[in-house]
Amino acid sequence: MSKEEKNEEVVKKMSDLMRSGAVMLEQACPLCGLPLFRIRSGEVVCPIHGPVKIVKSEEEAVEAVSSAVLRELEKAVARKLHTYVELFVREDINTSEMKDLIYLLDILERVRRIRKT
Ligand SMILES: [Zn+2]
Incomplete structure (x- = not known):
């Protein structure tokens, strides 16, 4: 997959998340730096890495x-x-x-x- 295609996919995933009612959070994914989203079920997800565990301490x-x-x-x-x-x-x-x-x-x-x- 080319870089452009990858970017497009990320943008698509982010807009899909927004459309499904997910809220963009201030925290970023520790792996890729993309903003995290809280989906309706309360779970926090990264557009690329999926479910992310929110950590409490450093x-x-x-x-x-x-x-x-x-x-x-x-x-x-x-x-x-x-x-x-x-x-x-x-x-x-x-x-x-x-x-x-x-x-x-x-x-x-x-x-x-x-x-x-
Ligand atoms: Zn990520």
Whole structure:
């Protein structure tokens, strides 16, 4: 999807929210910075990320952002890992790629360890 299409989609989602009676709030989504909306059910949503938990303290906010960031990292690592695993399976992997593969596994392990704590 191009940037313009993405912007259009965001604008469309925001106007859909407004039309359905949602109220634009002063708070912004901690992930994308877009304004949050309170929908009729009382739930707070981001036009892109959907339901957002409103945090009460700075600590909770940091917690929410870092767990979202870690999720993103885990997804990115898994995607990258997949390409290396394919090389590995085809027995077409060189030493430096093998090192990358091990680094990626290391990152994944760390991320999982942090998320568990
Ligand atoms: Zn968002």
